[in-house]
Amino acid sequence: ADLFLMTPDQVVDALFKDPAKASALFPGEPDVDDILAAYRDMTALARFSWHPFLNNPKLERRLHRITARTLVACPSEDKVVPVAHGARYAELIPQARFAQVEDCGHAMYFERPQEFAQVVTEFLAEADARTELSGASR
Template structure:
């Protein structure tokens, strides 16, 4: 089995179990997934692991194979949840990469506990409120409209077999993920009005990445993050939509891995 092949495992925390995939070897990278993509080891993860990193990809509370953790009711609860995850893994400091909803969690984690981060990477992160650049309501979108919103080039929807009925397990899993997402970000919708004025507290080296054709989280949100986080770098990947690590996994993994290697080299030099 190659070193970057993932293993699935569970962490026992107070309140329930966290499911995660882990693959690769090297500096630890905590990957916080978007509203979609839980419960899977994706090409993006494999590319990042293959670039020389120990990639840890947990399912958020209530998503995929993690337990519900009913006391995780708001974003600040998620921040402490992930500090508990780091403690349970025995990791004092990690690189944190977060995408969309997971990017919002990553930003809040960096605000609260920047000393636990070797670096921070935000991939089209939610979390900010920019009235002039609103985020459309994904809870109200029918599936075809959602695909158009998430992808620069939406994948074809496979035709249903005549007389076929929906897979009840798939339907229930999607409903559970959506319910877990709504529990955290229904009101206010996908943002924390206080986050913007706290971003100056982030001291970890930071990269903010946006897909050029993001129809869900406008690129202006990433630009605002980069402007307000001290020393943050900004990068944009062309011809890509919000479902970035599904649509352009190699490009996003390459940008992230390059930044992580640079950040790690800087940290190693500072410690010599």
């Protein structure tokens, strides 16, 4: 998805499975501060992701270097980044766990915060239990 070519309504539709969930995040009638904040955010996104466009061609071949326990959490209805990318990352990171947050779009932290928190909490509890079982100190 090319967020830079979209209208604000199209961006909301791309980020949320249920655009109504975005209503609390975005004002109906933005004031100057809201417009400037959005401009600042999109400028930063462009600065860090324009070339190469929204990807890092070296990432896939670097993921095997990760040694930390890793959770790759993806929303099930992402219109910005295909879920297959998250599954592939989890496949390439040694011992990574892949999880999906069901029934939500790209903005999963805002659209389904409780479900996202549950996925993360379960992962952390599993990691903590494994550490205790192995007798490793914290």
